[in-house]
Amino acid sequence: MFCDNFVPSWLPKSPREMMVFLEKRIAQLAERYGGKVTIWDAVNEAFSNNRWFSKNISWTVTPQDYVYEVFKLAEKYFPNYTELCYNDGNYVSYMPYARDNSPVFLLAKNLQLRNVRLGGLGIQYHMFGPVDDHATNPQSHRYFDPYYHFKVLDQYGMLNIPLHMTETSFSTYAQLPRKKAEKLQADMLHHFYRLWFSIPNMRSIVLWNFADNTAFGSENRFQAGILDKDLNPKPAYEELDRLIHEEWHTETTVETDERGIADWNGFYGHYDMEITVGRTVIKEDFQLASDGCNEYRKDLV
Numbered sequence: 165m166f167c168d169n170f171v172p173s174w175l176p177k178s179p180r181e182m183m184v185f186l187e188k189r190i191a192q193l194a195e196r197y198g199g200k201v202t203i204w205d206a207v208n209e210a211f212s213n214n215r216w217f218s219k220n221i222s223w224t225v226t227p228q229d230y231v232y233e234v235f236k237l238a239e240k241y242f243p244n245y246t247e248l249c250y251n252d253g254n255y256v257s258y259m260p261y262a263r264d265n266s267p268v269f270l271l272a273k274n275l276q277l278r279n280v281r282l283g284g285l286g287i288q289y290h291m292f293g294p295v296d297d298h299a300t301n302p303q304s305h306r307y308f309d310p311y312y313h314f315k316v317l318d319q320y321g322m323l324n325i326p327l328h329m330t331e332t333s334f335s336t337y338a339q340l341p342r343k344k345a346e347k348l349q350a351d352m353l354h355h356f357y358r359l360w361f362s363i364p365n366m367r368s369i370v371l372w373n374f375a376d377n378t379a380f381g382s383e384n385r386f387q388a389g390i391l392d393k394d395l396n397p398k399p400a401y402e403e404l405d406r407l408i409h410e411e412w413h414t415e416t417t418v419e420t421d422e423r424g425i426a427d428w429n430g431f432y433g434h435y436d437m438e439i440t441v442g443r444t445v446i447k448e449d450f451q452l453a454s455d456g457c458n459e460y461r462k463d464l465v
Contacts, residue, residue, distance in 0.1 A: 194241035251286030
């Protein structure tokens, strides 16, 4: 709903007057979409101070405590079941990890202590830059170190709110032969998506651009889509399809014991069940949830 990087030139120069415009905008969004869209990025990238579109508007146009103010406005207009998220880039979400002194963790904790309805945390993960940078930059090992990843995400897990990988990009590096670059992209997607999938509070993983040449501005040069520019599947697409429909897919057959009980394990989600009793086949829907007792009863007498 609000990103201070993109301040249009027609906004007033007074922070108080600007918040009046912002409240009107939030009220309009809530009236039109509040009952339909249940997850919102309330504030985006508060640690970025660049004036990309309006360099003539100073930093002071944004209120000192605007993250808190925007969340409180969103609470005022959006339904209670709406998940209001804070989102930021990997350069601040990942790289400056310092346990409970990590910047984004401190911001989120501060909002919680002030009774803000912080419903979720968005974390970006862009593997931008030439492939040589990852080999020479002394900080780059953090991008590839799974132990470091778990430390960062476990720290955010202490907030006890949903986590979302909101912007993920794995480059098809131009410095490598095309087939080798596409295989490397697929390998990175495989390992990172499996890691993120294992995090208990993780609720979603979002590709920043689905196809090449559809990213924001100059980011197209990294060719981070999992479809090529002609919408043909790349190896990364095939790998994601395999993860979703094979590795993270449960399909099983079980038999009841003498008490009529059958146990089985599966991934959380929606299931189509077939119950066979003699020649009778009963089809049912079942939801395996992470936040409740997963027990299904059927009286067949």
